[in-house]
Amino acid sequence: MTTSTTARTAEAIELTGIGKRFPGVVANHDVDITIHTGTIHALVGENGAGKSTLMKILYGVQRPDDGTIRVDGQDVSLSTPADAIARGIGMVFQHFMLADNLTVLENITLGAEKLHGIGDDARTEILAISRRYGFGLDPDELVESLGVGERQRVEILKVLYRGARIIILDEPTAVLVPQEVDALFANLRELKDQGHTLIFISHKLDEVLAVADDITVMRRGTTVASVKPGDVTARQLAELMVGSELPSPSTEESTVTDRVLLEVEGLELRDAAGRPELTDIGFEIHAGEILGIAGVEGNGQAELVETLIGMRQPVAGTVRLGERDISGWSTRERRAAGIGYIPEDRQRHGLLLDAPLWENRILGHQTRPPAVKAGGWLDVGGARTDSERIVGQYDVRTPGIDTTARALSGGNQQKFIVGREMSGDPILLMASHPTRGVDVGAQAQIWDHIKQARRQGLAVLLISADLDELIGLSDTIRVLLRGRLVGTFDPQHVTPSELGSAMTGADSGADSGSGDDA
Amino acid sequence: MSLARRILLALAAPVLAFVVAGAVASLVLLISGDDVGGFWSVMFSMPRHRNIVSILNTTAVLYLSGVAAAIGFRMNLFNIGVEGQYRLAAFAAGAFAGAAWLPGWLNTIAAIVVAMVVGALWAAVAGLLRVTRGVSEVISTIMLNAIAGSLVTYLLAKVALTTGNSRNTRPIPEGSRVGTVKLFSDSPTEVYGLSLVAIVVGVGFWVLLNRTRFGFDLRASGASESAAVASGVDVRKMVVAAMLLSGAVAGLVGLPSMFSDSYSYGSAFQTGLGFTGIAVALLGRNNPVGIAFGALIFAFLSEQATLLNILAGVSPDIVDVTQGVIVLAVVVAYEIVRRYRVRLEQAQVAGELAGQRRTPLLTEERN
């Protein structure tokens, strides 16, 4: 409020010609952004567009290979976060940077002990900031006992405590439930009114349009447009984000049959503390059908997939695969019975990064030919031959099957996984965010493979945060909200905004408890 | 990557480690004013026939101990307890064979089984504590080593024949002893029959690791537990199975000399083989062939060490220092080579693909 018109004209940050290369990958090139003081500036782009790398450069975590950074009109060199902090730049990471076993106070004062010590002065200051912005935090509570929303406020408080005037928020809404998103936006506007500059990274266009003053769009590692929210529609923004070259997935003629391949009934899952994570989940998938699950991340998608593959044990409910009740089966039995699994985090759950591709062919298929013979003997020849087949058939760009999985790009890793999971005559394919962090070319190929699976008569469970992907591929869409399935939609007729409101619980009315945060 | 380059990279680490270890040893000798030249000429002298036999016997024992440790290490399970497992197992086998409940060879075979079972069960305690109670196997095996030491002393006092200052289990009857292989006619020592078990164990370990589902699951669990779980590996079962197997192999460690030389378990029985086995496993990268080289090198060094005092007036302890430095240096060198190789490979993949098509501009966001 106090820093009105004069501040708006000043430039908080100017990035010119920023470039950053990793071995084999260009993460950023020719990035130009100007951010005005006292505004909320949104940086939008798809996963993999280079937003996070750019922000890490601005926060001193990574050093740019080319280009200049100007903060408040001065050229700066940011080689560590400490440099950035000294320049008044703070960052709220998407994955919270908090120590669970330390108190709120300890987490906040850490690294900034010189300001107010780590005792009562600091406590007073934290309480003061917390009150000023309505954060409601207790300095002496252990962070492990806080909910997601509270943790995020600790992160923001951490940045404010250091006197940051420029705050970077990396996908701050990805982990929040709708009420928390509203509260966050209120906090952000309050901060802006007090003269702070906020950089807001997102790929959720509705949110961006709601909260930002300026929008910069990134695509394929560079900035492609700077627009004002009043001048564009969500559709136009989306086009800027994906570019014209991106093929949109489109549904083909229905192949849905009346043969039920997966039947889930009354599935309930609890966490270690006994809180419900999944409640009364029930659905069917037919042969030749793709069931899409939409939802804001953290509403039970990962839990659902892990329960169906047998990595987590539900407290109630049945799962039937074809004719068989597989409720009590182990992960290995389920996979052997014909469940293909494309995990959300392919590097942690889908690959042995330091093993050659042909050994990765065996992973998850340890009970089946061609990788393993009867009696538990590995068939090295079979695994190698079949890996060659996958590399050829699924267009995995690799020098050979002896290359380690780590050396491949994300898209090629994912194509290999898709190829592997489509081997051995699966009945059900579970694909969790199959095109996340994958380059555009690979994305289109992966979509083709999923559609082909549907034509082959598989049941496909598709989980994605990308609504276009869901609408384009699915035969039916269900929405997962706080561990419950809350709505069923026909992708032929549904719009992203309708799905969006179902995902945030706006139209359900029922059950709007405030998550784990109350 | 070309084959030559692969081999070069594989050899770089151990060579580097030996150079470092040699330099450290020379430095220590120089500081203490010892005869550095004498040290090197002894270490590089050709062992005599009787020493060769002794080196082979030690190699076999260290190999068994190394494999026992490596089975756990392959799945990031630090079985520090080989020491306690083999001592308890050797005692049990000695007591059993000495009791001579079975005739001749049957007694031998049964005693070997007893050793393996005792070793396996002792190791399983740590495995079970880990999967049921979440106790780190590092700490529990260290505790179990100490307990095994006291337990063996106690039990030995119960069953032993005491002669003078030493206590021993009853001698193994003639018919149950294992013969030796005479390698050289002029050597008074011979290769223990059970040393050949090491070869069987080595081949078995290789086949298990590289050709069986169990081995694949074991390696997968070590390389990425999360990926192994998602692929259907029951990691808890694997932990217990790996500990059982590791302990069973550990149980064999004390047997070659007992069945071909001492014929009983006694208070003078060799200790420390379990810890050396850990070093050997690390040196050999937990690889069946690598461990064989590691065991051979360590056995060679230990044997030459016995000559140091006589020929060069240098304390044989310098070899312990050298062995320790080798282990540390080799592990560091492997890590450096590994990082270099990853970078090399990524650049290479990118380079080769750029030939096919332009470089993928973006893959994923780094985290």
Add this chain to the structure above:
Amino acid sequence: MSTAVTAPPPVEAPAERRSRGLRFGLYLAGGFVVLCLVRVITGADELTSSGTLAVTLTATMPIAMAGLGGLWSERAGVVNIGLEGMMIMGTLGAGYFGFHYGVIAGIVGAVLLGVAGAGLHALATVVFGIDHIVSGVAINIIALGVSGFLAEAWFSDLEGGGPTQSPPLPTPFEINIDAISGPANTLEGKHWFLISDLASVVEMFTKNLSSLVVFALALFFVTQWVLWRTRFGLRLRSCGEAPAAAESLGINVYRYKIIAVLISGGLAGLGGALLSMVSSSGFQVGQTNNRGYIGLAAMIFGNWRPSGLFMGSALFGYTQALPFRQGTVSVHALLLLVALLLVAIGVVQLLRKRRVQAIGAFAFGVLFLLWYLVTDIVPRDFTTMAPYITTLLVLALASQRLRMPAADGQVYRKGSAG
């Protein structure tokens, strides 16, 4: 809108912390009272004699120093299984420098050699990112070799020395307050319940108390204060809990980890000095006899906290000391102590309505009571085993309540923030 999510701030953390200190004191006092009771019942007066307590203290402190070293290192996220080796280096340093240059030089030398070993560990684990266990094992091997080699080089030709031991070393200054220890001794001789036992404690602290032991005890308070009350300690602990978070706040994680490991080695070295100069008359090869590992176990037993780690060390120290004080009688009396403690645990569990645990404790209590009643001696080996078995049991039964630093033992690479 922003106030909609405001939660009322619950304030309970400080109170909880205060109660932890209180509980620790209560346990200690309760255990001592039971011990006195057992002494009176069994007539095994050595259980709490000042002599036993004095030996316990000197047996406890080397273990406690190793454990404290482990605490520093693990609080910064580096598992230090090389404590044993660093302690060996300490005994060697005390032997060499102590003999040639006197007490102070011996202590400093022990600490410095411990730090040298730790430097190797820090280099391997922090800088090169080697698995912590692997590096620790290697350091133990190296230290064992170095001590054997240098002992032979240094001590063989000295009078009173030999290839495996140093000549007798000078002992650190001993504190004697006769005005107090005299009357305490008289009181102890009366064998009154609790009063005589407390007198033994007083006597322990006023007669032949090594200044090095006092110094080591003081380090516990220093550690508590530095790690939990200073900016340095906060930063150090943050490296063990969430190194990426620490780095994102501009903290040089490597530096704190390296400092922590070096301090760890220094403490282990000090433990070595205690062994060579206080617990015995000089350096001997193999003197540490796994005390480095035991210290680590004591630290885990104590849930990565100084107070708990001290209790764990004392448990080991006591069971090491007792066999030397009318071993057969004393150790046999210990069976009754264990029986009574188990019954006490059973009562506590019953009050907490944990019936299964209570029944288990009672059952074992009865077993130990029977063992006490039907036998006259406990084999010596069982006593040496006892602390290890106790540690295993504690780990097995309390592992859910143990809380190790979240990033303990994980290799951290620079640039992992974000």
